Amino acid sequence: MSSALSRVVAFLTISAGLLTLSGCFMLGEGRYREPLAYKSVSTFAGPDQKLGEPFGIAVRDGEVYLSDGEAGAILKLGPDGTSQVFASGLNTPSAIAFLRGGDLIVADTGSHTIKQVASSGEVSIVAGIENVVGSEDGSAHAATFNGPIGLAVNGDGTIYVADSYNDRIRVIRDGTVSTLSGNGRGFADGPSSFAKFDTPLGLAVWHDKLLVADSANRRVRVVEANGDVWTLAGIGDDELLDGPLSHAGFVSPTAIATDGEAIFVADGNAIRVIGRRAFPFVETIAGDQRGYVDGVRPRFNRPSGLAVGTGGELLVTDSDNHVIRAISDGGIGREAARRDIDARRMSASEFKSLQPPRWPYDPPLDPREVAGTLGEIRGEISDEKKSVWFHNGLDIAGAYGEVTKFIRTETVLDPHSAENFATARELLRLPSIGYIHLR
Numbered sequence: 536m537s538s539a540l541s542r543v544v545a546f547l548t549i550s551a552g553l554l555t556l557s558g559c560f561m562l563g564e565g566r567y568r569e570p571l572a573y574k575s576v577s578t579f580a581g582p583d584q585k586l587g588e589p590f591g592i593a594v595r596d597g598e599v600y601l602s603d604g605e606a607g608a609i610l611k612l613g614p615d616g617t618s619q620v621f622a623s624g625l626n627t628p629s630a631i632a633f634l635r636g637g638d639l640i641v642a643d644t645g646s647h648t649i650k651q652v653a654s655s656g657e658v659s660i661v662a663g664i665e666n667v668v669g670s671e672d673g674s675a676h677a678a679t680f681n682g683p684i685g686l687a688v689n690g691d692g693t694i695y696v697a698d699s700y701n702d703r704i705r706v707i708r709d710g711t712v713s714t715l716s717g718n719g720r721g722f723a724d725g726p727s728s729f730a731k732f733d734t735p736l737g738l739a740v741w742h743d744k745l746l747v748a749d750s751a752n753r754r755v756r757v758v759e760a761n762g763d764v765w766t767l768a769g770i771g772d773d774e775l776l777d778g779p780l781s782h783a784g785f786v787s788p789t790a791i792a793t794d795g796e797a798i799f800v801a802d803g804n805a806i807r808v809i810g811r812r813a814f815p816f817v818e819t820i821a822g823d824q825r826g827y828v829d830g831v832r833p834r835f836n837r838p839s840g841l842a843v844g845t846g847g848e849l850l851v852t853d854s855d856n857h858v859i860r861a862i863s864d865g866g867i868g869r870e871a872a873r874r875d876i877d878a879r880r881m882s883a884s885e886f887k888s889l890q891p892p893r894w895p896y897d898p899p900l901d902p903r904e905v906a907g908t909l910g911e912i913r914g915e916i917s918d919e920k921k922s923v924w925f926h927n928g929l930d931i932a933g934a935y936g937e938v939t940k941f942i943r944t945e946t947v948l949d950p951h952s953a954e955n956f957a958t959a960r961e962l963l964r965l966p967s968i969g970y971i972h973l974r
Contacts, residue, residue, distance in 0.1 A: 571863055572864055573862045577869055580868070582872075589840070592850055622658050626646040627645030629950075630686045639652040641686075649662045664677070675707060683705075694707040697736055703715075716732075716762040716764050719731060721733060727762025727764070737789055737790035745757070746767070750788055753772065755809070767809070770784055786803030797811050805821065806851065820862065822834055839854040844861070895939050896939060896940070951964070952964040
């Protein structure tokens, strides 16, 4: 049997085993829960308070914790969605996960370390060297990372890390850091030393395997216990396409979570799921366009973290909307009103107060011509491509060969904040601007 076929058979075997409960989830002590249809989205936390950049999210004993990348803090949410600071002093924290004993593990992306938060809120370094970039394996406090973003913890306390800008999957076990899989940026399935990733982000433990949201490869990958890698779903195109695993398309898978039966993926501005049908299939359960809309036709704005709640609801950190959303069958949170949505938007006066006005050219205060207009039609319609949209930014053209400078005192939060190098659409994404072309 070929390796590819054996992997499909293995997935089907796991799926069949999960279906033996006749579509129910075992909760313990012989009790079962019917799976949710995930037919409605509501806002669980955020409209009445300021969440800077909710990113990672984890649930323990019915309590919800999240990382705030902008505030450099871990927040704890109350049953009514109100938040309080659980730990502070972090540097752009991303994914979070609990150890069995109750301590919280944090991928502290900005400091290039993995940290641990005790129940008292005290923060300590588990692995890595504060503010030192590298890819060295070895003793946990001598090893180095490069912007770790995703992590997962299994039952024996092993910590898996998506070392995102080293394009590797690392393991922290018994005080030692080692590379489980990955050999530089690219795409390749196969043995650990041969496999390649491109900006891996979310991780989730899946039986005895590890799921990886391989964002820039636009695929969901599986890492075996020995580090071998195979692709579970995705064809590598940047089109959101439902269908069988070998035909489905992802835009940019960022977060991944599982409830033991289904696999949930935050993909671009959509939430996808694998494993709710008798045959393995990728389907979109919520969202497909950027925005902020609750209800049965929802919209998200850079969802970055996923966690399954105690009632089976799927909790989503909707990062650029600054809220926590819940996908359920109703009864979780509330539907955001227009005033809630408007309150998330920065006013012109707020934007003006952040930085002095200037163009990204020398001299920065000279008059410039606005070359692009709001509402201008962009894109193209052809046999191969049918994509058009209305332009919603300003184009300030510089002369050929003119030096572009862009200086702004704010934290870069999007994992894909710099894109399209060496193209006409080279850009940098920032929270208060969206993006600016720099070429």
